[in-house]
Amino acid sequence: MNAPAAIPVPVPLASLPRHKPGSVAMVDWSKLSEPEGRRLRELGLDEGVEVELLHKSGLLGGGPIACRIGRMIVALRRHVASAIHVSPAA
Amino acid sequence: MNAAPLVALVGNPNAGKSALFNALTGARQKVGNYPGVTVERHAGRLALPDGRPVELLDLPGTYSLDPSSPDEAVTRDVLFGKQEGERLPDGIVVVVDATNLDNHLRFTLQLAALGLPMVVALNMVDMAERDGLVLDAEALERELGVPVVATVAVRKRGLDALKERLGEVLKAGHKLREGAGAQHDIVVLQRRARQIATAVTVSETAARRWTHRIDAIVLHPVAGPIILLALMFIMFQSVFAWAEAPMGWIEGGMAWLSDTVAGALPDGFIRDFLVQGLIAGVGAVVVFLPQILILFAFILVLEATGYMVRAAMLMDRVMASVGLSGRAFIPLLSSFACAVPGIMATRTIADEKDRLTTILIAPLMTCSARLPVYTIIIGSLIPERSLLPGIGLQGFVLFALYILGIVGAFCAALVLRHTVTKGATSGFMMEMPKYQLPRIRDVLLGLWQRAEIFLKRAGTTIAATVAILWLLTTFPQAPAGQKQSEYSVAGRIASGIEVVVKPIGFNHDISLALLPAMAAREAAVAAIGTVYAVDNPEDAQGEATITENLRKRWTLPTALAFLMWFVFAPQCISTIAVTRRETNGWKWPMFMIGYLFALAYVAAGLTYWSAVALGL
Ligand SMILES: Nc1nc2c(ncn2[C@@H]2O[C@H](COP(=O)(O)OP(=O)(O)OP(=O)(O)O)[C@@H](O)[C@H]2O)c(=O)[nH]1
Numbered sequence: 001m002n003a004p005a006a007i008p009v010p011v012p013l014a015s016l017p018r019h020k021p022g023s024v025a026m027v028d029w030s031k032l033s034e035p036e037g038r039r040l041r042e043l044g045l046d047e048g049v050e051v052e053l054l055h056k057s058g059l060l061g062g063g064p065i066a067c068r069i070g071r072m073i074v075a076l077r078r079h080v081a082s083a084i085h086v087s088p089a090a
Numbered sequence: 091m092n093a094a095p096l097v098a099l100v101g102n103p104n105a106g107k108s109a110l111f112n113a114l115t116g117a118r119q120k121v122g123n124y125p126g127v128t129v130e131r132h133a134g135r136l137a138l139p140d141g142r143p144v145e146l147l148d149l150p151g152t153y154s155l156d157p158s159s160p161d162e163a164v165t166r167d168v169l170f171g172k173q174e175g176e177r178l179p180d181g182i183v184v185v186v187d188a189t190n191l192d193n194h195l196r197f198t199l200q201l202a203a204l205g206l207p208m209v210v211a212l213n214m215v216d217m218a219e220r221d222g223l224v225l226d227a228e229a230l231e232r233e234l235g236v237p238v239v240a241t242v243a244v245r246k247r248g249l250d251a252l253k254e255r256l257g258e259v260l261k262a263g264h265k266l267r268e269g270a271g272a273q274h275d276i277v278v279l280q281r282r283a284r285q286i287a288t289a290v291t292v293s294e295t296a297a298r299r300w301t302h303r304i305d306a307i308v309l310h311p312v313a314g315p316i317i318l319l320a321l322m323f324i325m326f327q328s329v330f331a332w333a334e335a336p337m338g339w340i341e342g343g344m345a346w347l348s349d350t351v352a353g354a355l356p357d358g359f360i361r362d363f364l365v366q367g368l369i370a371g372v373g374a375v376v377v378f379l380p381q382i383l384i385l386f387a388f389i390l391v392l393e394a395t396g397y398m399v400r401a402a403m404l405m406d407r408v409m410a411s412v413g414l415s416g417r418a419f420i421p422l423l424s425s426f427a428c429a430v431p432g433i434m435a436t437r438t439i440a441d442e443k444d445r446l447t448t449i450l451i452a453p454l455m456t457c458s459a460r461l462p463v464y465t466i467i468i469g470s471l472i473p474e475r476s477l478l479p480g481i482g483l484q485g486f487v488l489f490a491l492y493i494l495g496i497v498g499a500f501c502a503a504l505v506l507r508h509t510v511t512k513g514a515t516s517g518f519m520m521e522m523p524k525y526q527l528p529r530i531r532d533v534l535l536g537l538w539q540r541a542e543i544f545l546k547r548a549g550t551t552i553a554a555t556v557a558i559l560w561l562l563t564t565f566p567q568a569p570a571g572q573k574q575s576e577y578s579v580a581g582r583i584a585s586g587i588e589v590v591v592k593p594i595g596f597n598h599d600i601s602l603a604l605l606p607a608m609a610a611r612e613a614a615v616a617a618i619g620t621v622y623a624v625d626n627p628e629d630a631q632g633e634a635t636i637t638e639n640l641r642k643r644w645t646l647p648t649a650l651a652f653l654m655w656f657v658f659a660p661q662c663i664s665t666i667a668v669t670r671r672e673t674n675g676w677k678w679p680m681f682m683i684g685y686l687f688a689l690a691y692v693a694a695g696l697t698y699w700s701a702v703a704l705g706l
């Protein structure tokens with residue numbers, strides 16, 4: 001496999017720059033509880049889906065974030081967002 | 091086999107099922123721009139183009155047939171006929187949001203696998219247009235293999251076509267699907283859904299930035315919470331400020347009615363009963379209609395715009411610190427109107443203990459039935475001064491009482507979560523709807539419904555309570571020199587209650603008002619009015635007299651203690667009944683009554699004694 005050198009390193013959704021869409025590279029399901037994982041799948045999260053960090057609420061990095069999953073806007077807590085690893089669009 | 095076919099409206103939350111249900115059946119189910127508005131099944135009737143009747147069901151929205159909260163379980167149970175005494179649906183109308191196809195189609199595919207006759211309502215095509223999204227309904231019909239009809243539920247567009255197609259599939263009857271059969275792997279379905287969504291999207295222009303722009307402000311780390319707090323403050327302040335004039339009109343109307351009746355009837359028992367008892371008592375409550383409507387208008391507008399989910403998001407941190415989730419903010423906010431629908435709305439909370447805690451603290455949110463009591467006491471005993479330009483002391487005290495209820499609720503939640511409702515939490519994960527302008531018609535309809543409920547309550551429960559109270563305070567007649575309000579039957583009962591509540595500063599008037607307040611909190615105002623009426627039958631009736639008498643007979647510490655009691659005490663039979671139903675037994679309602687009464691007693695007592703110590 002001669003992977004092109006330009007492949008961006010996946011970053012957790014919560015640390016993605018705002019309004020820079022990327023695609024989900026990997027979801028660390030083990031960091032999520034069973035209901036959390038299920039609900040996240042139901043909201044359309046899946047590897048390869050386009051996501052975008054929209055807003056972060058709360059001071060000092062506390063409150064939930066708003067992100068776009070496909071076409072849907074979803075509010076998530078930070079620990080959930082940090083389990084979602086995103087490859088920023090090249 | 092003559093029964094009308096049963097058809098269920100199913101789909102993701104906030105797809106517009108209830109709006110469609112209302113458009114099709116003429117019902118007035120609650121519609122709101124956030125997921126989780128409908129939490130129960132509702133039935134209605136509609137006629138197909140050929141005249142056949144259909145029984146239509148509106149159901150809670152759900153993301154899959156694998157429920158994660160009690161409201162979603164309702165939908166699953168209806169679809170699988172698990173609800174006792176209920177027949178299986180003969181067909182379904184799947185409502186999908188055209189602006190959110192990728193996701194909504196996944197659930198559609200899952201539903202299609204059930205093999206029931208089905209029609210897809212491609213709803214909110216107007217929103218899709220606004221977003222610059224053009225969809226091909228016919229292509230979608232080909233891809234899915236079931237009829238697809240484009241609709242705009244709120245403008246009643248596409249209804250005839252929908253009914254027509256529904257009639258066709260119902261006639262054709264069950265048809266088990268050939269091919270792959272039931273595919274339950276959600277990931278596989280999701281990928282298929284995305285393929286279809288792409289295939290039916292004709293064109294898409296990026297034009298939907300409104301929601302982002304608004305969110306950038308209202309979710310801003312600093313501005314967001316300030317805006318939320320300001321909104322709440324304005325809401326409670328305007329309840330006081332805007333209602334004054336219309337309350338004056340109602341008062342005038344009541345005075346006229348009272349004079350007219352008094353003039354038309356001869357002196358005697360009947361006249362006294364009608365004028366002093368019924369009209370004065372019910373009138374004392376009815377004047378508060380404008381305040382209640384203003385409060386509801388605020389809540390309805392917030393619900394219709396889509397701000398509710400943002401507020402929930404902003405509150406999540408705080409809620410998490412007391413062991414709840416931001417989601418609980420929505421039922422709690424609607425408890426400001428009334429705790430009963432608030433408690434129903436907790437069905438959207440996934441974790442059982444989380445939900446139970448929310449139910450137990452919901453009565454601490456200041457419901458609209460408390461407004462009359464707060465208003466009259468504040469209006470009589472708190473001076474009318476302005477703190478800052480535009481912010482009156484009276485409005486501020488009212489706001490403080492609301493805050494106190496909220497703080498009390500949070501403290502209670504914290505304690506409960508570490509003791510009786512220990513356990514897991516639900517986390518916070520919510521779909522955020524796009525903002526919509528509230529439809530004036532929906533808001534007015536909602537207000538009209540509220541007004542109806544309130545007036546009906548005034549005409550039944552409250553009228554009955556004040557009638558009984560008047561009789562009990564009028565008989566037996568007190569001999570000269572004795573106070574009627576103490577000598578009468580009610581007076582003697584109140585004297586018994588007074589023994590218990592004297593230590594927390596309550597007087598005889600309050601003791602007499604506590605029992606009718608159990609039937610309806612507002613009746614406390616009527617009760618106090620009645621006391622003054624029977625003691626001074628010559629005086630004019632109405633709010634002005636109540637105010638005068640309050641000023642004469644109550645001290646400030648007593649008034650503050652009384653307000654405090656109303657912040658905490660669980661004086662509402664409907665709330666207790668709905669808690670029993672939602673928790674399946676008497677254990678939790680009993681617990682609720684116990685802890686809230688204890689809290690009310692202690693809070694009122696502390697307030698009274700501190701106020702006395704401070705020399706107020
Ligand atoms: N623009 C537009 N708005 C719609 C349409 N249908 C519904 N809405 C709005 O969408 C929101 C959700 O509608 P509801 O009928 O409450 O949705 P629901 O599917 O019953 O939602 P749940 O009960 O929470 O599952 C409301 O604000 C409606 O006014 C439509 O066709 N076009």
Ligand SMILES: [Mg+2]
Pocket residue numbers: 107108109120121127128149150151
């Ligand atoms: Mg609904």
